[in-house]
Amino acid sequence: MAAGLGFKTFNTGDVLSAADTNGYLMQGIWVFANATARDAAVTLPQEGNSCYLKDTDVIQVYSGSAWVTKSGSSPLTTKGDLYTYSTTDTRLGVGTNGQVLTADSAEASGIKWATISAGGMTLISETSASALSSLSFSSLGNYKQLLLMYSGIRHSNNGTIFGVRFNNSSSSIYHTSGLQVTGSTLAISASSPDNLSGQAGGYYIYAFGQKVNNAAISTDVMGSILIDNYTSTTKSKSILASFNYYNNSDAVYQVMNTNFLFDSTSAITSIDIVRLSGAGTFSNTGNTTIRLYGVS
Numbered sequence: 001m002a003a004g005l006g007f008k009t010f011n012t013g014d015v016l017s018a019a020d021t022n023g024y025l026m027q028g029i030w031v032f033a034n035a036t037a038r039d040a041a042v043t044l045p046q047e048g049n050s051c052y053l054k055d056t057d058v059i060q061v062y063s064g065s066a067w068v069t070k071s072g073s074s075p076l077t078t079k080g081d082l083y084t085y086s087t088t089d090t091r092l093g094v095g096t097n098g099q100v101l102t103a104d105s106a107e108a109s110g111i112k113w114a115t116i117s118a119g120g121m122t123l124i125s126e127t128s129a130s131a132l133s134s135l136s137f138s139s140l141g142n143y144k145q146l147l148l149m150y151s152g153i154r155h156s157n158n159g160t161i162f163g164v165r166f167n168n169s170s171s172s173i174y175h176t177s178g179l180q181v182t183g184s185t186l187a188i189s190a191s192s193p194d195n196l197s198g199q200a201g202g203y204y205i206y207a208f209g210q211k212v213n214n215a216a217i218s219t220d221v222m223g224s225i226l227i228d229n230y231t232s233t234t235k236s237k238s239i240l241a242s243f244n245y246y247n248n249s250d251a252v253y254q255v256m257n258t259n260f261l262f263d264s265t266s267a268i269t270s271i272d273i274v275r276l277s278g279a280g281t282f283s284n285t286g287n288t289t290i291r292l293y294g295v296s
Contacts, residue, residue: 028050029050029051029052029059030042030049030050030051030052031051031052031054032051032052032053032054033053033054033055034053034054034055034056035053035067038051038053038067045062045067046062047062047063047064048061048062049061049062050062051067058070058071059071068088069088069089075089075090075091076091077091078093078094079094080093080094080095081093081094082094082101082111084109084110084111085109086108086109086110090108090109092109092111092112092113094113095113095114096113096115098115098116099113099114099115099116100113100114100116101113101114102114117296120295120296121147121293121294121295121296122141122143122293122294122296123291123292123293124137124139124140124141124146124292124293124294125137125139125291125292126289126290126291126292127289127290127291128289128290131281132273132281132282133275133281134272134273134274134275135272135273135290136168136270136271136272136273137270137271137272137292138269138270140230140268140269140270140271140292140294141294142231143230143231143294143295143296144228144229144295144296145226145227145228145229145230145294145295146226146227146230146268146271146292146293146294146295147224147225147226147227147292147293147294147295148224148225148227148271148290148291148292148293149222149223149224149225149290149291149292149293150222150223150224150289150290150291151222151223152222153282153290160275160277160278160279160280160281160282161275161276161277161278162273162274162275162276162282163273163274163276164225164271164272164273164274165271165272165273165274166227166237166262166264166268166270166271166272167264167266167268167269167270167272168270168272168274169264171264173262173263173264174260174261174262174263175260175261175263176258176259176260176261177258177259178241178256178257178258178259179256179257179258180254180255180256181253181254181255181256182252182253182254183252183253183254222243222244222245223241223242223243223244224241224242225239225240225241226239226240226241226295227239227262227268227271228240230267230268231267231268232265232267233265233266233267234265235265236261236262236263236264236265237261237262237264237268238259238260238261239259239260239261239262240258240259240260241256241257241258241259241260242255242256242257242258243255243256243258244256271292
């Protein structure tokens with residue numbers, strides 16, 4: 001079959017040659033029962049040749065290498081379906097609620113519906129403190145960061161210090177530095193390898209670790225500890241913390257913003273709140289609980 005020559009206006013008296021017939025008059029849309037009948041009749045199709053197939057009710061055009069469907073009935077059947085293409089026009093069914101359209105070269109059409117990767121914070125544990133001398137979190141999951149938050153913590157007496165350890169390690173591998181505000185006085189605190197209070201083997205943390213009596217503590221006692229890259233087995237762990245409480249002895253609020261370093265390449269598998277000195281316990285005021293979150 002000759003290639004199409006486009007459009008030509010014939011004038012009265014023009015001689016219609018074989019080339020004119022094949023190049024102009026034969027370039028309409030051919031009608032065949034199906035693709036098998038078409039391929040038997042047109043053995044050498046040329047780019048631009050067009051045909052209509054009765055069995056599938058579609059119009060196809062030869063691209064120069066293959067017959068390509070250009071019109072016909074839609075493959076879409078369901079609300080939210082997408083018209084896509086693999087080697088032919090095809091249907092991509094709608095995804096489930098909350099999914100997003102994602103490029104994927106492994107799919108026939110190159111795209112797929114996929115669930116968004118989890119992000120944000122996941123509550124791992126929630127604890128109501130009651131007359132505790134220690135508290136441990138050991139089911140830490142696999143997140144990018146851990147966030148421990150608390151408020152309303154009280155002590156049973158004024159001679160006890162609590163601290164935070166990782167993997168319950170009492171080794172001198174805890175380094176700290178930070179800013180402390182007592183009332184209107186600003187001070188810089190630093191300690192290595194022990195913690196801020198001089199109590200070796202754990203981070204001395206305010207609210208858990210304050211040395212003031214029970215009557216002085218109100219629901220404004222709060223703090224947070226953010227632990228980064230805690231699953232790493234090749235790097236030390238960076239910790240950011242902030243604490244504040246009311247010190248009845250000096251009748252002032254104390255605020256501490258601190259950077260910690262857990263100087264170990266071991267993955268953190270437990271967070272342990274331990275009593276570093278004294279015999280007191282800590283408890284919750286009833287207004288809140290101690291919460292551990294995984295951050296994705």
